Amino acid sequence: MKKVVEGSVAIAHAVKTIRPDVIAAYPITPQTHIVERLSEYIADGELKSEYVRADSEFSAISILVGASATGARTFTSTSSQGLALMHEVLFNASGMRLPIVMVVANRALSAPLNIWNDQQDSISQRDSGWIQLYAEDIQEAHDLTLQAYKISEDIEVRLPSMVCMDGFILTHAYEPVDLFEDEEVQKFLPPYDPKVYLTTEDPLTFGALATPEYYTEFRYVMQQAMERAKKKIRKVFTEFKEMFNRGEESLISLYKMEDADIAIITLGSLTSTVREAVDRLRDKGIKAGVVKIISYRPFPEEEIRKSLDKVNSFIVFEKDISLGHEGAVFTDVKSVVYHMKDRPSAFGFAVGLGGRDVRESTIEKLIVECIEGRKKEGFYFGDVKRVKEILK
Amino acid sequence: MMLFGPGHRACAGCGCAVTIRHVLEALEGKCFVVNSTGCMEVVSTPYPESSWEVPYIHSLFENASAVAAGIETALKSLSREHEGKVVVIAGDGATADIGVQTLSGMMFRGHDILYVCYDNEAYMNTGVQMSGLTPLGAHTTTSPAGKSIPGNLGPKKDMPAIALAHGAKYVATASMAFLADIKKKIRKARDITGPSYIQIHSTCVPGWGIDSARSVEIARLAVETGLYPIFEYENGQLVSVRKIKNRKPVEEYLKVQARFRHLFKDERGKEIIEKIQEIADYNAQYYGLDA
Numbered sequence: 001m002k003k004v005v006e007g008s009v010a011i012a013h014a015v016k017t018i019r020p021d022v023i024a025a026y027p028i029t030p031q032t033h034i035v036e037r038l039s040e041y042i043a044d045g046e047l048k049s050e051y052v053r054a055d056s057e058f059s060a061i062s063i064l065v066g067a068s069a070t071g072a073r074t075f076t077s078t079s080s081q082g083l084a085l086m087h088e089v090l091f092n093a094s095g096m097r098l099p100i101v102m103v104v105a106n107r108a109l110s111a112p113l114n115i116w117n118d119q120q121d122s123i124s125q126r127d128s129g130w131i132q133l134y135a136e137d138i139q140e141a142h143d144l145t146l147q148a149y150k151i152s153e154d155i156e157v158r159l160p161s162m163v164c165m166d167g168f169i170l171t172h173a174y175e176p177v178d179l180f181e182d183e184e185v186q187k188f189l190p191p192y193d194p195k196v197y198l199t200t201e202d203p204l205t206f207g208a209l210a211t212p213e214y215y216t217e218f219r220y221v222m223q224q225a226m227e228r229a230k231k232k233i234r235k236v237f238t239e240f241k242e243m244f245n246r247g248e249e250s251l252i253s254l255y256k257m258e259d260a261d262i263a264i265i266t267l268g269s270l271t272s273t274v275r276e277a278v279d280r281l282r283d284k285g286i287k288a289g290v291v292k293i294i295s296y297r298p299f300p301e302e303e304i305r306k307s308l309d310k311v312n313s314f315i316v317f318e319k320d321i322s323l324g325h326e327g328a329v330f331t332d333v334k335s336v337v338y339h340m341k342d343r344p345s346a347f348g349f350a351v352g353l354g355g356r357d358v359r360e361s362t363i364e365k366l367i368v369e370c371i372e373g374r375k376k377e378g379f380y381f382g383d384v385k386r387v388k389e390i391l392k
Numbered sequence: 393m394m395l396f397g398p399g400h401r402a403c404a405g406c407g408c409a410v411t412i413r414h415v416l417e418a419l420e421g422k423c424f425v426v427n428s429t430g431c432m433e434v435v436s437t438p439y440p441e442s443s444w445e446v447p448y449i450h451s452l453f454e455n456a457s458a459v460a461a462g463i464e465t466a467l468k469s470l471s472r473e474h475e476g477k478v479v480v481i482a483g484d485g486a487t488a489d490i491g492v493q494t495l496s497g498m499m500f501r502g503h504d505i506l507y508v509c510y511d512n513e514a515y516m517n518t519g520v521q522m523s524g525l526t527p528l529g530a531h532t533t534t535s536p537a538g539k540s541i542p543g544n545l546g547p548k549k550d551m552p553a554i555a556l557a558h559g560a561k562y563v564a565t566a567s568m569a570f571l572a573d574i575k576k577k578i579r580k581a582r583d584i585t586g587p588s589y590i591q592i593h594s595t596c597v598p599g600w601g602i603d604s605a606r607s608v609e610i611a612r613l614a615v616e617t618g619l620y621p622i623f624e625y626e627n628g629q630l631v632s633v634r635k636i637k638n639r640k641p642v643e644e645y646l647k648v649q650a651r652f653r654h655l656f657k658d659e660r661g662k663e664i665i666e667k668i669q670e671i672a673d674y675n676a677q678y679y680g681l682d683a
């Protein structure tokens with residue numbers, strides 16, 4: 001059923017067809033429309049989930065830890081400060097191998113207070129043991145929400161997932177979306193079979209204390225699960241494509257990379273802008289291509305290395321910075337090319353921070369500066385003005 | 393079958409372990425336990441061992457009420473409520489300080505959860521630091537009895553009153569010195585639908601500096617001096633109190649514990665003891681403790 005809907009409504013619709021047993025959430029801009037719409041579905045009897053109006057995001061995710069450990073399928077959504085407030089519980093949920101799914105409406109972190117889009121919030125949680133999938137458009141965010149359940153709930157994986165979609169740019173935009181039908185989702189996603197869960201019929205202990213003799217092994221098996229998740233993501237994407245006739249089959253998506261000399265690497269909604277810029281450069285005879293990262297954790301090491309096999313250089317555009325070093329995605333991509341014989345030159349830019357508009361022309365200009373040797377290899381802020389005004 | 397099994401690593405004479413064993417016995421194992429980080433969690437679940445013969449989850453220090461709310465909600469959603477009562481077992485620090493928001497949210501939303509606070513009056517797991525339920529005058533490692541400050545200067549936070557203000561249907565205190573009373577109250581709370589709060593005074597041998605063989609006796613003294621009033625509220629009404637015949641002076645309770653030893657050394661300590669006696673007198677009057 002194709003319909004023009006708001007991004008948040010598309011997510012709420014997807015969740016409705018997935019039928020989680022328990023939803024717990026706390027409002028924060030720009031996530032609000034998702035949970036408001038879910039509340040309406042429940043109020044109208046269209047969705048039978050139990051919905052807990054939590055006292056904070058910290059409580060919301062803790063509630064899902066309890067619910068998921070009891071064998072329920074769960075959902076939450078948050079942004080920015082809310083995700084930061086969940087931080088401690090995120091590690092706990094993944095450590096207990098609970099397949100919670102959360103949609104992150106990406107937003108900048110305070111201070112200074114800023115409600116607009118960047119990806120600092122989810123990128124800052126990259127080490128939490130959650131699978132992180134980034135959506136380019138509303139259709140992809142809608143689709144990834146369903147795929148995330150199938151990936152997370154697989155017994156070989158059993159790690160929670162974040163589906164990251166750019167706040168406002170995707171949550172509040174209207175696009176035509178091919179919305180799920182109930183029967184399709186029932187067919188694609190098997191009922192949740194938790195296998196191990198809290199029950200008085202077979203009492204288990206969750207959340208034990210692990211001494212130095214055991215702790216490393218718990219982390220090791222999580223790392224193995226992340227490795228298996230790579231295979232599982234490919235499999236689920238492929239199954240999805242077979243059934244729905246759309247989407248990718250890989251952890252990354254390539255555009256005009258076959259003959260590219262330069263790869264532009266990015267994630268989220270910025271990909272569309274970058275693609276436009278690449279088209280313009282192609283018109284001018286510059287052989288650029290795009291590598292879109294869909295799965296940031298697990299990191300698509302093999303895919304990215306392969307995609308960079310023939311390029312002379314790559315440029316990462318990302319909406320975050322690990323202060324004191326460089327963009328986190330830039331660091332990760334560089335680590336992948338370390339072992340390559342003819343290592344491509346590496347450039348990285350932080351753009352679109354705190355909702356700053358990213359124009360095709362800006363992307364195009366920065367790419368040209370790199371190609372023409374006006375920039376040395378390294379990491380830069382893509383767009384800085386007004387520093388003098390702020391310093392005084 | 394022992395529901396809180398033998399082999400846990402609690403200290404000899406640990407009042408909290410006694411409390412937990414009797415809470416579980418009263419529930420006959422038909423319960424889901426959510427435990428906050430603290431002594432009882434650490435001593436009972438060293439991987440790959442567990443002392444719990446009931447479904448048990450420990451998540452974090454401050455989120456037990458929220459995790460419990462999630463279990464209760466999931467049981468409802470999956471039509472499995474018949475399996476048993478959801479019970480939080482949390483220390484005083486987890487309850488009165490860091491977890492008070494999640495507790496408030498849980499009670500406010502009206503989840504069918506029994507909250508048991510085992511009150512050993514400090515953060516024992518991390519080495520006896522002061523909590524919101526540390527009593528007046530007590531030496532802890534962060535409220536040390538020093539040359540200018542004589543231990544903890546504040547009274548205990550009134551958690552039962554906070555629970556009552558949330559409209560909790562059943563609110564009670566108990567003591568590990570009176571085990572039958574613990575069991576009776578746990579069963580009562582179990583049979584109520586909605587949030588209930590029971591705070592159980594439980595000794596800590598190293599934290600209080602007491603003789604492990606006198607654990608129960610010292611817990612009893614807290615009740616007999618009026619310092620730990622034992623009461624019960626149903627639907628906001630005080631329905632019962634443990635009466636005291638010949639209430640003892642507070643010194644009898646204080647002098648057997650190293651954490652109050654400094655109070656017996658100088659004039660300033662004497663003044664604190666007088667204030668502690670005032671608390672006991674107030675409790676006696678407020679709850680009508682004197683038989």
Ligand SMILES: Cc1ncc(C[n+]2csc(CCOP(=O)(O)OP(=O)(O)O)c2C)c(N)n1
Nearest residue numbers: 429430431453483484485486514515516517
């Ligand atoms: C967020 C956080 N802060 C601090 C700690 C350290 N910590 C673990 S247990 C504990 C004290 C627990 O005190 P209480 O709840 O009274 O239980 P007890 O140890 O006395 O049984 C503290 C401070 C922690 N685990 N998590």
Ligand SMILES: [Mg+2]
Nearest residue numbers: 483484514516
């Ligand atoms: Mg304590």
